[in-house]
Amino acid sequence: MPGTKEYQFEKLYRAVAIFWIIDGCLAILVSLEILPPWASAISNMLVSYLGVALSTGFLIAVLGVGMLMKLPLARKLVSGFCWFRVIAGLFGLGIILRSGDFNLAKHNIYVLAILNVVDTLFAAFQIWLLSVTDYDVLN
Numbered sequence: 741m742p743g744t745k746e747y748q749f750e751k752l753y754r755a756v757a758i759f760w761i762i763d764g765c766l767a768i769l770v771s772l773e774i775l776p777p778w779a780s781a782i783s784n785m786l787v788s789y790l791g792v793a794l795s796t797g798f799l800i801a802v803l804g805v806g807m808l809m810k811l812p813l814a815r816k817l818v819s820g821f822c823w824f825r826v827i828a829g830l831f832g833l834g835i836i837l838r839s840g841d842f843n844l845a846k847h848n849i850y851v852l853a854i855l856n857v858v859d860t861l862f863a864a865f866q867i868w869l870l871s872v873t874d875y876d877v878l879n
Contacts, residue, residue, distance in 0.1 A: 753873045756866055757807035760818070764801025771797055819870050822863040829860025 769775040803821075806814020 749869065749872050752869055754808065756869060757804050760804030760807060761801050762804075764797045764799070764804060767797025767800060769797075815870055819867060822866045822870075825863035826860055826867065829856050829863065832856070 766775060803814050803818050807818060
């Protein structure tokens with residue numbers, strides 16, 4: 741019902757799921773060299789970690805679709821990946837994993853540090869959002 745807390749969380753949840761789909765598609769376009777490397781957000785860290793841009797983008801897009809469909813496996817995988825991003829971010833590993841992102845960032849550690857903080861906070865937000873929209877508990 742509009743106006744309720746659950747409705748607001750559901751809107752946030754859908755927005756995050758759509759973000760994952762768009763970011764996955766952007767990662768695919770980056771891997772095909774249609775877009776520059778900075779065009780994709782989530783995949784930058786994972787691509788650096790796995791080194792496989794095209795399949796990483798596809799995986800991220802599929803997880804976004806799985807989230808929209810409220811599939812428990814997709815939600816668990818997204819949560820696990822977000823926990824990885826939070827832990828990596830807190831230990832500063834996010835900066836190291838992002839070291840190949842941007843030509844400008846290679847010369848400026850502050851850009852990488854800011855990206856690390858933003859990514860860590862966004863991952864923590866997603867973990868929180870997944871917990872408040874836990875459909876097994878709510879339904």
